[in-house]
Amino acid sequence: MNRQQVLELLPGYLDQELSFSESRECERYLEGSEECRIFFAQQRAARAELKLAALREDAPQALLLRIVTTLPSEISETAQAVRKKPPVDRLRQRLGQFGKRGMGAPTWMSAGAMAMSVAVLGLSMGLYLAVPSREQRLTQELLDDHVRSLQSNHLFDVISTNQHTVKPWFNGKLDFAPPVIDLAQQGYPLLGGRLDFVDGRAVAVTVYRYKLHMINLYVWQSSDAGTRPHVIEQRGYHVAHWSVAGLTYWAITDASADELDGFVSNLCEQLAS
Amino acid sequence: MADPTTEQRFKTLILPHLTSAFNVARWLTRNDQDAQDVTQEAYLRAFKFFPSFHGENPRAWLLAIVRNTFFTWYQQNTHQAPDAVFDEEVHSFETSDARQDDNPEAMLVRREDQQRVHRALQSLRTEFREVMVLRELEELSYKEIAAIVGIPIGTVMSRLGRGRQQLAALLVPMKQEA
Numbered sequence: 001m002n003r004q005q006v007l008e009l010l011p012g013y014l015d016q017e018l019s020f021s022e023s024r025e026c027e028r029y030l031e032g033s034e035e036c037r038i039f040f041a042q043q044r045a046a047r048a049e050l051k052l053a054a055l056r057e058d059a060p061q062a063l064l065l066r067i068v069t070t071l072p073s074e075i076s077e078t079a080q081a082v083r084k085k086p087p088v089d090r091l092r093q094r095l096g097q098f099g100k101r102g103m104g105a106p107t108w109m110s111a112g113a114m115a116m117s118v119a120v121l122g123l124s125m126g127l128y129l130a131v132p133s134r135e136q137r138l139t140q141e142l143l144d145d146h147v148r149s150l151q152s153n154h155l156f157d158v159i160s161t162n163q164h165t166v167k168p169w170f171n172g173k174l175d176f177a178p179p180v181i182d183l184a185q186q187g188y189p190l191l192g193g194r195l196d197f198v199d200g201r202a203v204a205v206t207v208y209r210y211k212l213h214m215i216n217l218y219v220w221q222s223s224d225a226g227t228r229p230h231v232i233e234q235r236g237y238h239v240a241h242w243s244v245a246g247l248t249y250w251a252i253t254d255a256s257a258d259e260l261d262g263f264v265s266n267l268c269e270q271l272a273s
Numbered sequence: 274m275a276d277p278t279t280e281q282r283f284k285t286l287i288l289p290h291l292t293s294a295f296n297v298a299r300w301l302t303r304n305d306q307d308a309q310d311v312t313q314e315a316y317l318r319a320f321k322f323f324p325s326f327h328g329e330n331p332r333a334w335l336l337a338i339v340r341n342t343f344f345t346w347y348q349q350n351t352h353q354a355p356d357a358v359f360d361e362e363v364h365s366f367e368t369s370d371a372r373q374d375d376n377p378e379a380m381l382v383r384r385e386d387q388q389r390v391h392r393a394l395q396s397l398r399t400e401f402r403e404v405m406v407l408r409e410l411e412e413l414s415y416k417e418i419a420a421i422v423g424i425p426i427g428t429v430m431s432r433l434g435r436g437r438q439q440l441a442a443l444l445v446p447m448k449q450e451a
Contacts, residue, residue: 011434015408017415017426039438046437049444050409053390059295063309067291067316071283 001025003033010040014047062157065197138199138250143237145196146216146252155207155214156192166193170204176247178204178219179271186266188215208263213255215263222248229264231257240264244271283323286331287316293332293411294339300406301343303395315342330417337421340403393443401436404429 006029012018013026029036149155158169167180173195182190191207196218203220222243229242229249238260241250251267253260294315299308315338328334394402407418419426 008431008434011437012415012430015415015433017430042441043434043437046441046444047409049390049440050394050405053387055300055387055391055394056292056296056410057299059291059312060309063295063312064291066309067313068288070313071316071320 003029003036006033006036007039010036011043014040014043062195065195065202068197069202139232139234139239141198142218142250142252143234143239145198145218146237149194149196149205149216150214155194157194159192161190161192163190166190166206169193170195174202174204176221178206178247180206181267181270183208183263183266183270186262188263188266210253210255210259210263213253213259215251215253215255215260217267218250218252219247221246224248229268231260231264233257242268244268279324283320287319287323287335290332290335291316294335296410297336297339297403297406298343300394300402300410301340301399302346307346311343311346312339314346315339318342332411333413333417333421336407336411336413340421389444390440393440396443397436397439401432401439404432405436405440408433 006026009018009022009026013023018026026036030040158166160166160169161182161184163180163182167177170178170180170193180190180193184190188208188210191209191214193204193206196203196205198218198220201220203218206217206219208215208217223246225241225243225248227242227244229240229251231238231240233239237252237254238257239250239252240260241248242264243249249267251260251264253263255263291312295308295312298311298315299305302308302311315335318341319335319338322338326334394405397405403422404418407413407421408415413421415426415429418429422429424432
Protein backbone atom coordinates (compact mmCIF):
# COMPACT_ATOMS: atom_id res chain seq x y z
CA MET A 1 0.00 0.00 0.00
CA ASN A 2 1.37 3.42 -0.91
CA ARG A 3 0.99 6.77 0.83
CA GLN A 4 -1.81 7.99 -1.45
CA GLN A 5 -3.87 4.87 -0.73
CA VAL A 6 -3.34 5.31 2.99
CA LEU A 7 -4.44 8.96 2.82
CA GLU A 8 -7.68 7.76 1.27
CA LEU A 9 -8.18 5.26 4.08
CA LEU A 10 -7.48 7.61 6.98
CA PRO A 11 -11.07 8.97 7.25
CA GLY A 12 -12.20 5.38 7.65
CA TYR A 13 -9.51 4.78 10.25
CA LEU A 14 -10.83 7.74 12.26
CA ASP A 15 -14.35 6.35 12.05
CA GLN A 16 -13.22 2.81 12.90
CA GLU A 17 -14.66 1.49 9.69
CA LEU A 18 -11.59 -0.35 8.38
CA SER A 19 -10.55 -3.97 8.40
CA PHE A 20 -7.82 -5.08 10.77
CA SER A 21 -5.11 -5.17 8.09
CA GLU A 22 -6.09 -1.75 6.73
CA SER A 23 -5.97 -0.28 10.24
CA ARG A 24 -2.49 -1.72 10.80
CA GLU A 25 -1.33 -0.13 7.56
CA CYS A 26 -2.72 3.25 8.63
CA GLU A 27 -0.99 3.01 12.00
CA ARG A 28 2.29 2.24 10.30
CA TYR A 29 2.02 5.35 8.11
CA LEU A 30 0.87 7.57 10.97
CA GLU A 31 4.09 6.72 12.75
CA GLY A 32 6.31 7.23 9.74
CA SER A 33 4.77 9.98 7.60
CA GLU A 34 4.42 13.62 8.63
CA GLU A 35 1.96 14.28 5.82
CA CYS A 36 -0.32 11.50 7.02
CA ARG A 37 -0.15 12.79 10.59
CA ILE A 38 -1.17 16.32 9.55
CA PHE A 39 -3.99 15.04 7.38
CA PHE A 40 -5.26 12.81 10.19
CA ALA A 41 -5.09 15.62 12.75
CA GLN A 42 -7.12 17.81 10.40
CA GLN A 43 -9.75 15.12 9.98
CA ARG A 44 -10.02 14.64 13.70
CA ALA A 45 -10.23 18.39 14.37
CA ALA A 46 -13.05 18.85 11.86
CA ARG A 47 -14.98 16.02 13.41
CA ALA A 48 -14.47 17.40 16.91
CA GLU A 49 -15.64 20.88 15.84
CA LEU A 50 -18.83 19.43 14.44
CA LYS A 51 -19.51 17.49 17.62
CA LEU A 52 -18.85 20.53 19.79
CA ALA A 53 -21.11 22.78 17.79
CA ALA A 54 -24.19 20.77 18.80
CA LEU A 55 -25.74 21.13 15.38
CA ARG A 56 -28.47 18.59 15.83
CA GLU A 57 -31.78 20.07 16.85
CA ASP A 58 -34.98 18.54 18.13
CA ALA A 59 -37.79 18.56 15.63
CA PRO A 60 -40.32 21.26 16.52
CA GLN A 61 -43.42 20.07 18.35
CA ALA A 62 -45.55 21.82 15.74
CA LEU A 63 -44.02 19.68 12.99
CA LEU A 64 -44.87 16.47 14.83
CA LEU A 65 -48.39 17.79 15.21
CA ARG A 66 -48.62 18.63 11.51
CA ILE A 67 -47.44 15.17 10.53
CA VAL A 68 -49.60 13.27 12.96
CA THR A 69 -52.72 15.21 12.04
CA THR A 70 -52.25 14.83 8.29
CA LEU A 71 -51.10 11.21 8.23
CA PRO A 72 -53.92 9.07 9.51
CA SER A 73 -56.59 11.14 7.72
CA GLU A 74 -56.64 8.53 4.96
CA ILE A 75 -57.17 5.84 7.51
CA SER A 76 -59.89 7.57 9.48
CA GLU A 77 -61.74 8.52 6.27
CA THR A 78 -61.95 4.96 5.08
CA ALA A 79 -62.85 3.82 8.56
CA GLN A 80 -65.65 6.37 8.67
CA ALA A 81 -66.91 5.37 5.25
CA VAL A 82 -67.27 1.82 6.50
CA ARG A 83 -68.89 2.93 9.69
CA LYS A 84 -71.41 5.17 7.97
CA LYS A 85 -73.17 2.23 6.34
CA PRO A 86 -75.90 1.04 8.68
CA PRO A 87 -75.03 -2.33 10.23
CA VAL A 88 -78.11 -3.97 8.76
CA ASP A 89 -76.90 -3.10 5.26
CA ARG A 90 -73.54 -4.57 5.96
CA LEU A 91 -75.09 -7.70 7.38
CA ARG A 92 -77.36 -8.07 4.36
CA GLN A 93 -74.39 -7.58 2.06
CA ARG A 94 -72.46 -10.27 3.83
CA LEU A 95 -75.41 -12.66 3.86
CA GLY A 96 -75.87 -12.02 0.16
CA GLN A 97 -72.27 -13.01 -0.47
CA PHE A 98 -72.71 -16.03 1.71
CA GLY A 99 -75.80 -17.04 -0.25
CA LYS A 100 -73.97 -16.75 -3.55
CA ARG A 101 -70.93 -18.82 -2.88
CA GLY A 102 -71.33 -20.28 0.58
CA MET A 103 -74.36 -22.59 0.26
CA GLY A 104 -72.38 -25.54 -0.90
CA ALA A 105 -70.10 -25.48 2.15
CA PRO A 106 -70.81 -28.08 4.81
CA THR A 107 -72.89 -26.79 7.73
CA TRP A 108 -70.30 -27.76 10.32
CA MET A 109 -68.12 -24.99 8.91
CA SER A 110 -70.63 -22.32 9.80
CA ALA A 111 -71.21 -23.99 13.15
CA GLY A 112 -67.46 -23.84 13.78
CA ALA A 113 -67.35 -20.21 12.68
CA MET A 114 -70.20 -19.42 15.06
CA ALA A 115 -68.39 -21.09 17.97
CA MET A 116 -65.27 -19.12 17.13
CA SER A 117 -67.21 -15.85 17.05
CA VAL A 118 -68.70 -16.55 20.44
CA ALA A 119 -65.27 -17.35 21.84
CA VAL A 120 -63.78 -14.18 20.38
CA LEU A 121 -66.70 -12.13 21.65
CA GLY A 122 -66.17 -13.52 25.14
CA LEU A 123 -62.48 -12.78 24.95
CA SER A 124 -62.97 -9.21 23.77
CA MET A 125 -65.57 -8.60 26.50
CA GLY A 126 -62.99 -9.76 29.01
CA LEU A 127 -60.39 -7.44 27.53
CA TYR A 128 -62.87 -4.59 27.43
CA LEU A 129 -63.58 -4.95 31.13
CA ALA A 130 -59.88 -5.21 31.99
CA VAL A 131 -58.95 -2.06 30.06
CA PRO A 132 -59.00 1.11 32.18
CA SER A 133 -61.87 3.44 31.44
CA ARG A 134 -61.47 6.26 28.96
CA GLU A 135 -61.54 8.76 31.77
CA GLN A 136 -58.79 7.01 33.72
CA ARG A 137 -56.67 6.76 30.63
CA LEU A 138 -57.23 10.41 29.76
CA THR A 139 -56.39 11.54 33.29
CA GLN A 140 -53.18 9.56 33.07
CA GLU A 141 -52.28 10.99 29.68
CA LEU A 142 -52.97 14.57 30.80
CA LEU A 143 -50.98 14.11 34.00
CA ASP A 144 -48.04 12.84 31.99
CA ASP A 145 -48.36 15.76 29.62
CA HIS A 146 -48.55 18.21 32.51
CA VAL A 147 -45.39 16.82 34.09
CA ARG A 148 -43.60 16.75 30.74
CA SER A 149 -44.55 20.35 30.00
CA LEU A 150 -42.88 21.42 33.23
CA GLN A 151 -39.77 19.30 32.70
CA SER A 152 -38.79 19.81 29.12
CA ASN A 153 -39.04 23.57 28.91
CA HIS A 154 -42.03 23.15 26.69
CA LEU A 155 -44.55 25.09 28.66
CA PHE A 156 -45.26 27.74 26.02
CA ASP A 157 -45.51 28.21 22.31
CA VAL A 158 -46.72 31.76 22.92
CA ILE A 159 -45.68 33.70 26.00
CA SER A 160 -47.91 36.57 26.98
CA THR A 161 -49.94 37.73 29.94
CA ASN A 162 -52.30 39.44 27.54
CA GLN A 163 -55.36 37.41 26.61
CA HIS A 164 -55.67 39.42 23.38
CA THR A 165 -52.26 38.12 22.30
CA VAL A 166 -52.75 34.52 23.37
CA LYS A 167 -56.23 34.06 21.91
CA PRO A 168 -55.43 35.11 18.33
CA TRP A 169 -52.31 32.92 18.44
CA PHE A 170 -54.59 29.87 18.30
CA ASN A 171 -56.27 31.14 15.10
CA GLY A 172 -55.85 28.70 12.26
CA LYS A 173 -54.14 26.15 14.47
CA LEU A 174 -57.32 24.51 15.72
CA ASP A 175 -60.82 24.03 14.39
CA PHE A 176 -62.35 25.88 17.33
CA ALA A 177 -61.59 29.09 19.21
CA PRO A 178 -60.58 28.30 22.80
CA PRO A 179 -61.69 30.91 25.32
CA VAL A 180 -58.70 32.69 26.83
CA ILE A 181 -59.45 34.59 30.02
CA ASP A 182 -57.10 36.50 32.23
CA LEU A 183 -57.65 35.87 35.92
CA ALA A 184 -54.82 38.04 37.24
CA GLN A 185 -57.17 39.98 39.50
CA GLN A 186 -58.39 36.79 41.08
CA GLY A 187 -54.79 35.72 41.74
CA TYR A 188 -54.32 33.43 38.74
CA PRO A 189 -52.35 35.40 36.11
CA LEU A 190 -52.28 34.11 32.54
CA LEU A 191 -48.77 33.19 31.35
CA GLY A 192 -49.22 31.95 27.81
CA GLY A 193 -50.41 29.06 25.70
CA ARG A 194 -49.36 26.17 23.53
CA LEU A 195 -50.68 23.44 21.30
CA ASP A 196 -50.55 19.87 22.48
CA PHE A 197 -51.63 16.49 21.25
CA VAL A 198 -53.90 14.60 23.61
CA ASP A 199 -56.17 11.63 23.08
CA GLY A 200 -55.42 11.60 19.37
CA ARG A 201 -56.28 15.23 18.69
CA ALA A 202 -54.82 18.73 18.78
CA VAL A 203 -55.83 20.63 21.90
CA ALA A 204 -55.36 24.16 23.17
CA VAL A 205 -53.47 24.60 26.42
CA THR A 206 -53.47 27.87 28.32
CA VAL A 207 -51.09 28.23 31.21
CA TYR A 208 -51.84 30.07 34.44
CA ARG A 209 -49.96 30.57 37.64
CA TYR A 210 -51.04 30.52 41.26
CA LYS A 211 -48.13 31.80 43.37
CA LEU A 212 -45.39 29.38 42.27
CA HIS A 213 -47.71 26.66 41.01
CA MET A 214 -48.38 26.22 37.31
CA ILE A 215 -51.87 25.42 36.12
CA ASN A 216 -52.30 23.85 32.69
CA LEU A 217 -55.79 24.29 31.27
CA TYR A 218 -56.53 21.90 28.38
CA VAL A 219 -59.46 22.70 26.11
CA TRP A 220 -60.92 20.73 23.22
CA GLN A 221 -64.15 20.20 21.38
CA SER A 222 -66.46 17.64 22.96
CA SER A 223 -69.08 17.60 25.64
CA ASP A 224 -68.60 14.22 27.24
CA ALA A 225 -68.05 15.41 30.82
CA GLY A 226 -70.57 16.79 33.31
CA THR A 227 -71.12 20.53 33.59
CA ARG A 228 -70.20 20.56 37.29
CA PRO A 229 -66.44 20.45 37.78
CA HIS A 230 -65.21 18.31 40.61
CA VAL A 231 -61.63 18.16 41.82
CA ILE A 232 -59.85 14.83 42.21
CA GLU A 233 -56.38 14.04 43.42
CA GLN A 234 -53.94 11.77 41.62
CA ARG A 235 -50.22 11.28 42.24
CA GLY A 236 -50.14 14.47 44.26
CA TYR A 237 -51.67 16.58 41.48
CA HIS A 238 -55.14 18.01 41.44
CA VAL A 239 -57.28 17.57 38.39
CA ALA A 240 -60.67 19.02 37.51
CA HIS A 241 -62.68 18.50 34.35
CA TRP A 242 -66.02 19.59 33.00
CA SER A 243 -67.80 20.50 29.76
CA VAL A 244 -69.48 23.78 28.86
CA ALA A 245 -70.95 24.85 25.52
CA GLY A 246 -69.46 22.03 23.48
CA LEU A 247 -65.96 22.38 24.93
CA THR A 248 -64.31 20.10 27.46
CA TYR A 249 -61.92 21.60 29.99
CA TRP A 250 -59.25 19.85 32.07
CA ALA A 251 -57.31 21.85 34.65
CA ILE A 252 -54.23 20.29 36.25
CA THR A 253 -51.94 21.68 38.91
CA ASP A 254 -49.79 20.79 41.86
CA ALA A 255 -51.47 23.53 43.91
CA SER A 256 -53.93 22.43 46.59
CA ALA A 257 -57.47 21.29 45.88
CA ASP A 258 -58.94 24.50 47.34
CA GLU A 259 -56.77 26.65 45.12
CA LEU A 260 -57.69 24.70 42.02
CA ASP A 261 -61.31 24.91 43.05
CA GLY A 262 -60.95 28.69 43.31
CA PHE A 263 -59.39 28.82 39.86
CA VAL A 264 -62.11 26.69 38.32
CA SER A 265 -65.00 28.60 39.87
CA ASN A 266 -63.51 31.95 38.87
CA LEU A 267 -62.98 30.66 35.35
CA CYS A 268 -66.51 29.30 35.09
CA GLU A 269 -67.91 32.58 36.33
CA GLN A 270 -66.01 34.48 33.64
CA LEU A 271 -67.00 31.95 30.98
CA ALA A 272 -70.65 32.32 31.88
CA SER A 273 -70.64 36.12 31.85
CA MET B 274 -53.87 0.45 3.93
CA ALA B 275 -56.79 1.18 6.22
CA ASP B 276 -55.51 -1.46 8.56
CA PRO B 277 -55.07 -0.12 12.09
CA THR B 278 -52.03 -2.34 12.66
CA THR B 279 -50.27 -0.74 9.67
CA GLU B 280 -50.87 2.64 11.22
CA GLN B 281 -49.67 1.38 14.57
CA ARG B 282 -46.52 -0.11 13.04
CA PHE B 283 -45.85 3.12 11.20
CA LYS B 284 -46.19 5.06 14.42
CA THR B 285 -43.82 2.83 16.34
CA LEU B 286 -41.24 2.25 13.60
CA ILE B 287 -41.12 5.47 11.60
CA LEU B 288 -42.47 8.31 13.70
CA PRO B 289 -39.71 8.12 16.38
CA HIS B 290 -37.13 9.08 13.73
CA LEU B 291 -38.68 12.48 13.21
CA THR B 292 -35.70 14.31 14.67
CA SER B 293 -33.30 12.50 12.34
CA ALA B 294 -35.52 13.23 9.36
CA PHE B 295 -35.89 16.88 10.35
CA ASN B 296 -32.15 17.37 10.85
CA VAL B 297 -31.22 15.80 7.54
CA ALA B 298 -33.86 17.91 5.79
CA ARG B 299 -32.64 20.97 7.64
CA TRP B 300 -29.08 20.55 6.46
CA LEU B 301 -30.12 19.76 2.92
CA THR B 302 -32.49 22.71 2.55
CA ARG B 303 -30.48 25.05 4.78
CA ASN B 304 -33.70 26.63 5.92
CA ASP B 305 -35.94 25.69 8.83
CA GLN B 306 -39.25 26.32 7.14
CA ASP B 307 -38.37 24.39 3.98
CA ALA B 308 -37.00 21.61 6.15
CA GLN B 309 -40.37 21.28 7.85
CA ASP B 310 -42.16 21.10 4.49
CA VAL B 311 -39.72 18.53 3.13
CA THR B 312 -40.00 16.43 6.29
CA GLN B 313 -43.77 16.47 6.19
CA GLU B 314 -43.83 15.53 2.52
CA ALA B 315 -41.31 12.75 3.19
CA TYR B 316 -43.54 11.37 5.94
CA LEU B 317 -46.52 11.34 3.60
CA ARG B 318 -44.47 9.41 1.05
CA ALA B 319 -43.13 7.08 3.69
CA PHE B 320 -46.67 6.39 4.84
CA LYS B 321 -47.75 5.64 1.30
CA PHE B 322 -44.85 3.27 0.65
CA PHE B 323 -44.83 1.79 4.15
CA PRO B 324 -46.62 -1.45 3.22
CA SER B 325 -43.68 -2.24 0.93
CA PHE B 326 -41.13 -1.70 3.71
CA HIS B 327 -39.81 -5.00 4.99
CA GLY B 328 -36.28 -4.00 5.91
CA GLU B 329 -34.59 -3.97 9.26
CA ASN B 330 -33.47 -0.38 9.30
CA PRO B 331 -36.45 1.98 9.40
CA ARG B 332 -34.31 5.05 10.03
CA ALA B 333 -32.10 4.52 6.97
CA TRP B 334 -35.23 3.78 4.93
CA LEU B 335 -36.88 7.01 6.08
CA LEU B 336 -33.74 9.10 5.52
CA ALA B 337 -33.43 7.82 1.95
CA ILE B 338 -37.00 9.04 1.40
CA VAL B 339 -36.19 12.40 2.99
CA ARG B 340 -33.25 12.76 0.65
CA ASN B 341 -35.29 11.88 -2.44
CA THR B 342 -38.06 14.22 -1.35
CA PHE B 343 -35.52 16.99 -1.00
CA PHE B 344 -34.19 16.55 -4.52
CA THR B 345 -37.67 16.47 -6.04
CA TRP B 346 -38.69 19.48 -3.98
CA TYR B 347 -35.56 21.31 -5.00
CA GLN B 348 -36.09 20.75 -8.70
CA GLN B 349 -39.70 21.87 -8.45
CA ASN B 350 -38.89 24.99 -6.50
CA THR B 351 -35.78 26.26 -8.17
CA HIS B 352 -35.19 24.48 -11.49
CA GLN B 353 -31.52 24.52 -10.63
CA ALA B 354 -28.96 22.14 -9.30
CA PRO B 355 -28.83 22.20 -5.48
CA ASP B 356 -25.57 24.09 -5.32
CA ALA B 357 -26.07 26.72 -7.98
CA VAL B 358 -27.71 29.34 -5.79
CA PHE B 359 -26.52 28.82 -2.33
CA ASP B 360 -22.78 28.56 -2.32
CA GLU B 361 -21.94 32.17 -1.62
CA GLU B 362 -25.08 33.14 0.11
CA VAL B 363 -25.14 31.82 3.62
CA HIS B 364 -28.52 31.32 5.09
CA SER B 365 -28.41 31.80 8.78
CA PHE B 366 -30.65 29.86 11.04
CA GLU B 367 -31.33 30.90 14.51
CA THR B 368 -29.45 28.55 16.73
CA SER B 369 -31.95 27.67 19.36
CA ASP B 370 -29.60 27.32 22.23
CA ALA B 371 -31.97 28.11 25.01
CA ARG B 372 -29.74 26.91 27.81
CA GLN B 373 -28.88 29.51 30.37
CA ASP B 374 -25.31 30.08 31.35
CA ASP B 375 -23.99 31.92 34.37
CA ASN B 376 -21.24 33.54 32.39
CA PRO B 377 -22.62 35.60 29.50
CA GLU B 378 -19.19 36.15 28.00
CA ALA B 379 -18.38 32.45 27.79
CA MET B 380 -21.81 31.87 26.35
CA LEU B 381 -21.21 34.47 23.67
CA VAL B 382 -17.88 32.98 22.64
CA ARG B 383 -19.32 29.49 22.54
CA ARG B 384 -22.23 30.74 20.49
CA GLU B 385 -19.99 32.51 18.01
CA ASP B 386 -17.89 29.37 17.61
CA GLN B 387 -20.98 27.31 17.02
CA GLN B 388 -22.24 29.74 14.41
CA ARG B 389 -18.91 29.62 12.57
CA VAL B 390 -19.05 25.84 12.37
CA HIS B 391 -22.68 26.11 11.35
CA ARG B 392 -21.88 28.48 8.49
CA ALA B 393 -18.86 26.46 7.41
CA LEU B 394 -20.90 23.28 7.14
CA GLN B 395 -23.63 25.15 5.31
CA SER B 396 -21.20 26.39 2.72
CA LEU B 397 -20.05 22.90 1.69
CA ARG B 398 -21.41 21.40 -1.49
CA THR B 399 -24.45 19.17 -1.01
CA GLU B 400 -22.61 15.94 -1.87
CA PHE B 401 -20.11 16.55 0.95
CA ARG B 402 -22.58 18.13 3.37
CA GLU B 403 -25.00 15.21 3.22
CA VAL B 404 -22.44 12.52 4.07
CA MET B 405 -21.04 14.72 6.86
CA VAL B 406 -24.50 15.20 8.38
CA LEU B 407 -25.36 11.51 8.09
CA ARG B 408 -22.07 10.58 9.74
CA GLU B 409 -21.40 13.27 12.34
CA LEU B 410 -24.91 14.24 13.36
CA GLU B 411 -26.84 11.04 12.74
CA GLU B 412 -23.89 8.75 13.49
CA LEU B 413 -24.76 6.25 10.79
CA SER B 414 -22.31 3.61 9.57
CA TYR B 415 -20.60 3.85 6.18
CA LYS B 416 -22.77 0.99 5.01
CA GLU B 417 -25.97 2.77 5.97
CA ILE B 418 -24.81 6.03 4.38
CA ALA B 419 -23.87 4.18 1.20
CA ALA B 420 -27.38 2.69 1.04
CA ILE B 421 -29.11 6.03 1.68
CA VAL B 422 -27.10 8.07 -0.80
CA GLY B 423 -26.75 5.24 -3.32
CA ILE B 424 -22.95 5.31 -3.64
CA PRO B 425 -20.21 2.74 -2.88
CA ILE B 426 -18.71 2.64 0.63
CA GLY B 427 -15.37 3.82 -0.75
CA THR B 428 -17.04 6.95 -2.09
CA VAL B 429 -18.64 7.61 1.31
CA MET B 430 -15.17 7.51 2.83
CA SER B 431 -13.56 9.78 0.25
CA ARG B 432 -16.40 12.31 0.43
CA LEU B 433 -16.15 12.38 4.22
CA GLY B 434 -12.38 12.88 3.92
CA ARG B 435 -12.72 15.77 1.48
CA GLY B 436 -15.63 17.31 3.36
CA ARG B 437 -13.70 17.33 6.61
CA GLN B 438 -10.65 18.75 4.90
CA GLN B 439 -12.70 21.61 3.48
CA LEU B 440 -14.36 22.24 6.81
CA ALA B 441 -11.02 22.31 8.61
CA ALA B 442 -9.66 24.74 6.01
CA LEU B 443 -12.68 27.01 6.48
CA LEU B 444 -12.38 26.98 10.25
CA VAL B 445 -8.64 27.57 10.63
CA PRO B 446 -8.53 31.17 9.33
CA MET B 447 -11.62 31.95 11.35
CA LYS B 448 -9.89 30.78 14.51
CA GLN B 449 -6.90 32.96 13.79
CA GLU B 450 -9.07 36.02 13.23
CA ALA B 451 -10.80 35.53 16.54
